[in-house]
Amino acid sequence: MRAAVLLLALAACDPVWGAQVTLRDPINRSVDNATFAVACDGTTPYGSHTSMSVRTNRDGAGFVGSMGTRFPVGCDLFIAKPGFKTHHIAYRELCPHGPETCERMFKFDLVLEPTD
């Protein structure tokens, strides 16, 4: 029992990184089924990592993340859906002062603009 409590306590301390998004259209309707992804290039150690892409739910919400002490270095965020303009948030915008001072968790409440 004590070991289980210790395990739970240790697991609770595991560092995680992640990004949360909530999407709306210009007339304040939730945008569901949009792709929300953390995308690295193929050369980074994270390049072959999976679980980096999700679809927003009917409330327009989505979360990508994993265990780790920092947001994946050099990886960008994308929000995309056919019929809407793509948001591409580069790592240098997320972490302008480099990985040492970068936040681990990000939250975005975005309005997606239709393409026409």
Add this chain to the structure above:
Amino acid sequence: MRSLLLLVLLGGCPPPSQYLITDVTAAGAPVADALVAAECGNPARDAALRTDQDGRARLTFRSRVDASKCTVTVAKSGFPTLEAINLSICSTPACPATHVELGELREVEPVSELPVPRDYAEPPRMEVAR
């Protein structure tokens, strides 16, 4: 007993990786830094990458996925987002690449000035009888 042991050992091996290779172009030229994301109905199997300078993204799936259940999204700012199903997924990195051509995004012209009023837009003048 030996075959049982072999079965247990093999059962412990992870399934072979699978690959989805995509070449992204626009007007025939490679598009770098585009998103290629594959959603296969299981968050543990969803992958995403940015294309390299040659417009190529090589997604790796660490566990077996059903290609028929995958939706691939290709997106880049300034281009329309594309979604595709039924792409080739192979158990070798030598998988033939799927070519995705991004079209041009039609921008909405910003309204720079108010339209000039024209005669036909003016309300009819009415004479009021006294």
